[in-house]
Amino acid sequence: AQTVTQSQPEMSVQEAETVTLSCTYDTSENNYYLFWYKQPPSRQMILVIRQEAYKQQNATENRFSVNFQKAAKSFSLKISDSQLGDTAMYFCAFMKHGDGTASKLTFGTGTRLQVTL
Amino acid sequence: NAGVMQNPRHLVRRRGQEARLRCSPVKGHSHVYWYRQLPEEGLKFMVYLQKENIIDESGMPKERFSAEFPKEGPSILRIQQVVRGDSAAYFCASSSGQRANYGYTFGSGTRLTVV
Numbered sequence: 001a002q003t004v005t006q007s008q009p010e011m012s013v014q015e016a017e018t019v020t021l022s023c024t025y026d027t028s029e030n031n032y033y034l035f036w037y038k039q040p041p042s043r044q045m046i047l048v049i050r051q052e053a054y055k056q057q058n059a060t061e062n063r064f065s066v067n068f069q070k071a072a073k074s075f076s077l078k079i080s081d082s083q084l085g086d087t088a089m090y091f092c093a094f095m096k097h098g099d100g101t102a103s104k105l106t107f108g109t110g111t112r113l114q115v116t117l
Numbered sequence: 118n119a120g121v122m123q124n125p126r127h128l129v130r131r132r133g134q135e136a137r138l139r140c141s142p143v144k145g146h147s148h149v150y151w152y153r154q155l156p157e158e159g160l161k162f163m164v165y166l167q168k169e170n171i172i173d174e175s176g177m178p179k180e181r182f183s184a185e186f187p188k189e190g191p192s193i194l195r196i197q198q199v200v201r202g203d204s205a206a207y208f209c210a211s212s213s214g215q216r217a218n219y220g221y222t223f224g225s226g227t228r229l230t231v232v
Contacts, residue, residue, distance in 0.1 A: 033218045035220055042225065044223065045208060047221075052218075095217075097218065098217070098218065104162040105150075105162065107152075107160045107161070108159055109158055109159045110159050
């Protein structure tokens with residue numbers, strides 16, 4: 001079974017600054033996918049970024065980037081130029097490679113990020 | 118292009134009543150997933166369905182909970198004889214099978230409160 005650990009229950013960052021959210025996971029799988037989801041107060045789960053384990057290059061989506069360390073089983077999210085709208089819960093999630101079939105997500109417990117003026 | 122639609126948004130039930138949660142997936146998606154989020158926790162997988170079939174129900178409590186995804190109409194998560202511990206946000210997500218590993222599309226959830 002897979003586990004995902006987010007060790008930072010809460011983080012705070014000033015607007016325009018950079019913040020990094022940590023995530024570690026445990027799995028015996030070699031092929032898998034990692035995700036960061038954002039959950040603002042509206043409760044909607046929004047996909048922020050996705051990483052394929054067999055790709056060494058770190059994924060980037062505008063102000064969001066990851067530091068994927070496969071050997072260390074670490075998958076941190078960096079938010080650059082933080083904006084007030086980034087205030088939300090952030091969840092790290094793991095999905096096994098399913099040979100083209102759908103699979104379930106295993107989530108961490110989340111990090112609450114507050115962006116301040 | 119509507120996303121995943123869940124209704125109701127909020128549902129209040131007395132202990133012992135039935136709760137019925139509905140989920141209409143993104144048009145063209147044939148895979149539906151249900152997750153439960155307890156207060157201050159991450160989402161926990163409950164069940165994965167394709168049209169008319171349950172593929173994986175390993176996260177579903179053995180009693181009182183059932184799910185279906187009929188050929189026509191929305192997916193339904195049914196909780197019979199609700200108890201206070203069932204109070205949570207229930208999220209539905211959908212995907213086309215081949216694209217699941219690109220991340221699902223989630224609905225906004227149904228918040229169930231049992232009084």
